Structures are given as C-alpha cells and as structure tokens.
Amino acid sequence: MKKQVLWKEVKKQFREGLTISIIPHSEGSSLSFTIPRAALFLLIFAIIGYMGFLTYSYRNYLNSYQDSQKVVAHLEDVRVENQKLRQELANLFRETEELQQDLLVLQQQGRKIQELLTEDLQETEEQMAHIASLGNILSYQPYEFELGGLGGRNSRLLRDDAFGLIQSMHQELGKMREVIPAQQEDMEILVESVREYSAIQAATPNVWPLADQGNSYIASGFGSRRDPFTGRQAFHEGVDIAVWYGTPVLATADGVVTYSGWRTGYGYTVDIDHDYGFKTRYAHNGELLVSTGQEVKRGDVIARSGNSGRSTGPHLHYEVHVNGVPQNPLEFINKK
DSSP states (O other): OHHHHHHHHHHHHHHSEEEEEEOOSSSSOOEEEEEEHHHHHHHHHHHHHHHHHHHHHHHHHHHHHHHHHHHHHHHHHHHHHHHHHHHHHHHHHHHHHHHHHHHHHHHHHHHHHHHHHHHHOOOOHHHHHHHHHTHHHHHOOOOOOOOOOOSHHHHHHHHHHHHHHHHHHHHHHHHHHHHHHHHHHHHHHHHHHHHHHHHHHHHSOOSOSBOOTTOOEEEEOSEEEEOTTTOSEEEEOEEEEEOOTTOEEEOSSSEEEEEEEEETTTEEEEEEEEETTEEEEEEEEEEEOOOTTOEEOTTOEEEEEBOOSSOSSSEEEEEEEETTEEEOGGGTOOOO
16 A cells, blocks of 8 residues: 555656746846656666766777777887898898808909919819818808898798898808808918919920920030030030021020120020029020010020030020029920
C-alpha cells in the first residue's frame, strides 16, 4: 500500500512542471515558461552522458596521440640510424675506391716490371721471388658493393645486416691496409733492383765491337804474348781483331767518351767510361767519329777501323777494364 502511495507521489512530481521566469532589469515584460521535471531530468542525464562520451573520446585521442608520437620518435631514430649507416657505408666505399686505385697502380707497376724482366733482363732467383711475392696482391680483388637507396625492402635488409656488412668491410679494408704497404715496399725494392740491374746491364760492355758481318777474327788474344816488334814477352791488355779498313767500330755499352784522339802507340784511340767501374778502349782506328765528353749508347758508331799507331796491319785493339784492372774482353762478349 505504501509503495503504491509512494509511486503515485513520484509520478505526480514528474508530471508537475518547473516554471522559469526571466525578469529584465529595465522596463519590459517578463518571460516565463514551464519545463516538465521529467524533461529536465532527461536533459541533465543527456548532458552527463555527453560529457562522459567526450571524456572517453578525449582519453582515446590522447592515447592515440601518445602512440603516434612514439611511432614518430621511433621512425626518427630509425631515420637517423639509417643516415649514419649510409654515411659510414659511403665512407667505406670511398676508402675502398682509394685502396683500389693503390692496387691498380701496384698492378700496373708489377706488369711493367715483369715485362722489363721478361724482355730485357735475365731474371735472377731473388727477382723471381719478388715477383712471386707480388702474385697475391696483383691478383687481389677487394670487396665490392653497390651503395643503393635505403628505402623499402632495402631499408629493412640494411638495418638487419648493417653491422655485419660494416664489420666485413672493415675486415676487408684491414687486410688491404696490411697488404698494400708491404707490397709497396717490395715493389719499391724490386723497381730499384730492376733500375740498378738495367743500369749495370747498360754499362756492361757485352757486344761485339765491330759491325763486320762476321768478316773478322781474333789475331792476338788477351794476356801474356810475344811482342811483334821487340820479340819479348809482354802482357797484352786487350784483344786484336783483324778487320779491313773502314769497318764501323761500335760502342759496346752506354757511357761517356773520356778521350778521343791520338795516343802514342795506340794511334787514333777512343776511351769510354761506362760507370760501375767499366771502361773500354778502341785503338789503331783510321777515323774517329766522336769527341771527348760525348755521351754514347751501345751500338753507336764511334770510329772506323784502320792501322794507325804501332800496328802491323789493319785491326781493332779492344780493351775492357773493371775497376782499373784489365779483363779478357772475350769473357764479356760473343762474336755476332
């Protein structure tokens, strides 16, 4: 019974309206209107619900914004990391190119030296060992890679394998840095050896001193012999090569003419200093074609044969001295 009375009272309260009056401060009519209490409660509930919805939406937006900021920060970290990796790879690539240029120079020098040794020199065991030591570096091909873009699939691949790639590059460059200085030192030694050997070869009087087409012979050899004028034993410091008048006399090595003129007993004579202790003499000529101080090369015509001076017939007297000591010329030359 009490519940029914209470419910009726509540229904009555909801049916009753709430009058709102608006009275202006100045003269004028007032405005009044009545709002049912039920409508007022519904409005209050709607406002409260809307505020709750706004609060919920704001929280979701705030969470999404924070998540997006985290993603942006992560992407920025990835971008910075990729930029650093790209720069380091670019530096490695540039350094590799520089080392490749050094290797190319070594390869070119090696090929040039091998050609010189093959064409002009008789290779010694030591020189062959130097060439063998150059084998690895001359055929060594450094690690190569193409520095591409960092976007898309390549970006993930680069990030996944970046440190391994950089480590491999450092190892390759380390090997090259270790190898190149040693090979450069070996190359410099080899180049110097080739140059010195070439200079010695150029200074060694090792060719026949006459352009005679084989029309000559040894009339008197090197060493002790009977002097054709006195009949006594005397030391002959060269060889006498019998040849007809006017045959071209050739310089047997590169050098400088230290004397060209008449010498008592020798007649018209040419003396040449070839360096490395080598000196040669060409005597009893009929005509001299060089002058003192002139530089000559092996094979240059320096005189024409004759019978000048203390001579019994047309021939060339040819001497070889090493460090001031006369040597048998036939130990240096072969008749061609």
